[in-house]
Each structure stands twice: as C-alpha cells, then as structure tokens.
Amino acid sequence: QKEVEQNSGPLSVPEGAIASLNCTYSDRVSQSFFWYRQYSGKSPELIMSIYSNGDKEDGRFTAQLNKASQYVSLLIRDSQPSDSATYLCAVVMEYGNKLVFGAGTILRVKS
Amino acid sequence: DTGVSQNPRHKITKRGQNVTFRCDPISEHNRLYWYRQTLGQGPEFLTYFQNEAQLEKSRLLSDRFSAERPKGSFSTLEIQRTEQGDSAMYLCASSFPVAGPTDTQYFGPGTRLTVL
Numbered sequence: 065q066k067e068v069e070q071n072s073g074p075l076s077v078p079e080g081a082i083a084s085l086n087c088t089y090s091d092r093v094s095q096s097f098f099w100y101r102q103y104s105g106k107s108p109e110l111i112m113s114i115y116s117n118g119d120k121e122d123g124r125f126t127a128q129l130n131k132a133s134q135y136v137s138l139l140i141r142d143s144q145p146s147d148s149a150t151y152l153c154a155v156v157m158e159y160g161n162k163l164v165f166g167a168g169t170i171l172r173v174k175s
Numbered sequence: 176d177t178g179v180s181q182n183p184r185h186k187i188t189k190r191g192q193n194v195t196f197r198c199d200p201i202s203e204h205n206r207l208y209w210y211r212q213t214l215g216q217g218p219e220f221l222t223y224f225q226n227e228a229q230l231e232k233s234r235l236l237s238d239r240f241s242a243e244r245p246k247g248s249f250s251t252l253e254i255q256r257t258e259q260g261d262s263a264m265y266l267c268a269s270s271f272p273v274a275g276p277t278d279t280q281y282f283g284p285g286t287r288l289t290v291l
Contacts, residue, residue, distance in 0.1 A: 072215075098280075100282075106284070107283060108266070110280075152217050156277045160277075161208070161277060161280075163210075165218050165219070167215065167216050168216075
C-alpha cells in the first residue's frame, strides 16, 4: 500500500462546475496535510494546508480533512480552464518535516 | 524575486559525469529540502537541512549523491557518476519554523536533469 494515494485521473469537469479531488493516507498519526498545484513542466505551488478535522475554505478552494477515515479532499468551485493542472496531495507522516506526496490527479476543465 | 531559486534550470550530461545543482532558499528560511520528481510521480524526499545541519536523508540518496549547506544559506546537491536513472526534476524547497504542527514548504522552479 502506498503511503499517500490519489486517483491519477484525468478528472474532466466542465467550466463552472465543482471539481472534487481525493486523497487517502496510510499513517494514522499524520498531522499536516497540503494540496499543491503543478502545471506541466513547472514546480509545485501551494494551494492550501489543513491540520484539523473539518473544512477549510480559501476563495474557490475548500480542503476537507477526516482523520478517522484517513482522508483529505480538495473542492474547487466554479472551475476555470486555468485550473487545469496536476493536483498533488502531500502529508507529513509524523512529527517531522518531510512531505510524502501522492502521484497526483490530473484535472482538466473544459470550456 | 524573493522566492526559492535554483540553478541551473536545465542540465544535460553524459552518463558517468558529475553534476552539481544549487539552491538559494527564501532569505529568512532556515530549513531547506531536496526532492526528486520523475514523470507521472509526485516529488520524493531526498534530504533536509536545518541551518547547516543535514538532519535527515532518504534511502533514495545513494552514496553517489551528496548535499551540503555549508553556511546555512544556499545548498548544493551533487550527483557523481550519473546514470540514466538519475534523469528527473530536482526540486528544492524552503521553510521557516512556525508554532503550528509543521511549517509550509515553498518550492523553487527545479533543475531538470537529462542523462544521456
């Protein structure tokens, strides 16, 4: 079992729809969770961090964390073609600093 | 530009040659990380510095790889006797300790290595 798992996609949504990206992780003691966006040929760009169970909203983005289910998700409202990218889920597995990444989900927003 | 910078951005080398990459973190960040990313995969952790001390190294970091951060500012990653399997994007990230569970890492643009 991989430590951080994501559906590779591609996930295709029409412009203006809600895109839902999911991530599961294996280590129950994980404390910190991050979503990064990566355009083709570019480096990861931080979108959001989340540490507590529940929802965290930032503009069109909402991160959701459920530690009991070891599940974290990212919702993108009013999806735009410019949101088309690979979305990487990253987890800090224990009290440390190393990020463990999933393989990423490719999102395509069609206009 | 006050973000993380990396040089060179691209490097093409022949198998067996040595290469060295440089990373300059955000100026007030005392933590620096190296990751490697291959096509279709997420970044994989290689090593981590706090100031000049190398605190953690991945098992991925074979003895052909060495990283330094001599004055706690910029860092270098050297790969000796490169192999075709070393072809990847090498990413540097930096962070500053915060009071929360963990600090946030910000990535540089990466160095893309191609080994022929």
